[in-house]
Amino acid sequence: MHFNPSIVIKISGKFFDEDGSRNISSLRDVVKNLSSSFRVAIVSGGGSNARKYISMGRDLNLSESYLDLLGIWASRLNANLIAFALGDIAYPVVPDSLEDFIEKWSSGKVVVTGGFQPGQSTAAVAALVAEATNSSTLIVATNVDGVYDKDPKVYKDAVMLKELTINKLKEILENSQSVKAGTYELLDPMAMKIIQRSRIKVIVMNYRYISSLSDLIKDNKNIGSTVIPE
Numbered sequence: 001m002h003f004n005p006s007i008v009i010k011i012s013g014k015f016f017d018e019d020g021s022r023n024i025s026s027l028r029d030v031v032k033n034l035s036s037s038f039r040v041a042i043v044s045g046g047g048s049n050a051r052k053y054i055s056m057g058r059d060l061n062l063s064e065s066y067l068d069l070l071g072i073w074a075s076r077l078n079a080n081l082i083a084f085a086l087g088d089i090a091y092p093v094v095p096d097s098l099e100d101f102i103e104k105w106s107s108g109k110v111v112v113t114g115g116f117q118p119g120q121s122t123a124a125v126a127a128l129v130a131e132a133t134n135s136s137t138l139i140v141a142t143n144v145d146g147v148y149d150k151d152p153k154v155y156k157d158a159v160m161l162k163e164l165t166i167n168k169l170k171e172i173l174e175n176s177q178s179v180k181a182g183t184y185e186l187l188d189p190m191a192m193k194i195i196q197r198s199r200i201k202v203i204v205m206n207y208r209y210i211s212s213l214s215d216l217i218k219d220n221k222n223i224g225s226t227v228i229p230e
């Protein structure tokens with residue numbers, strides 16, 4: 001029997017914030033195309049809805065875990081929108097844990113998920129899902145072109161790295177490893193641990209180029225940064 005390889009796509013919550021429906025429509029086209037040769041799992045972030053609810057909760061002095069739960073609900077709302085937009089090829093219900101994800105994955109359909117549990121970001125969910133599905137590659141589609149030697153939103157002279165090791169990425173992100181609701185950056189510590197223990201290749205790319213994803217995966221197109229296990 002022949003099994004299609006699996007691939008995981010982590011979509012930034014910011015994807016929903018501007019031109020959301022157009023972005024999702026492009027994602028739908030690319031996932032439909034990819035799903036003839038890959039099994040696809042999608043993990044969606046919480047975006048501005050998450051930040052808005054976390055901020056209201058923070059003003060109300062809610063605990064960090066409650067704030068994370070609000071972020072999780074926002075990410076699930078986004079995940080539902082993608083799942084509904086994908087129609088028949090996707091499982092119509094968003095999982096709420098890794099075990100639930102695994103059960104839904106056994107349907108053979110594309111599974112779209114948001115957050116799982118407090119204390120981590122959807123990047124950690126994406127890493128766990130990549131591990132559980134034996135995916136060799138995790139695509140992180142975000143609002144910058146790739147991994148830079150320092151935060152490109154802060155430093156104008158930041159240089160993008162086409163290829164780097166996971167240890168180099170850890171070093172770069174060392175000072176921005178917040179574990180507070182709504183502020184986990186790029187890849188949180190939990191995501192990094194999972195990626196490293198299972199030697200998952202990560203490609204960080206700008207979601208502006210989401211429609212080139214098939215080319216990127218099939219022909220190794222020159223987009224984004226590749227984080228290699230070492």
Ligand SMILES: Nc1ncnc2c1ncn2[C@@H]1O[C@H](COP(=O)(O)OP(=O)(O)O)[C@@H](O)[C@H]1O
Nearest residue numbers: 012013014142146147148150151153184185186
């Ligand atoms: N070294 C770095 N390379 C790339 N992006 C970085 C780096 N350090 C911090 N960032 C920040 O990470 C952000 C993307 O992560 P995040 O805000 O968590 O987005 P999302 O999870 O929605 O994709 C970028 O907007 C960028 O400002």
Ligand SMILES: O=c1ccn([C@@H]2O[C@H](COP(=O)(O)OP(=O)(O)O)[C@@H](O)[C@H]2O)c(=O)[nH]1
Nearest residue numbers: 013045046047068071115116117122181182
């Ligand atoms: O498993 C998870 C996933 C997400 N979150 C919370 O939900 C927010 C939104 O997720 P994320 O930051 O990953 O979304 P994005 O940055 O892509 O908008 C996070 O900041 C966390 O507060 C969480 O607690 N557990």
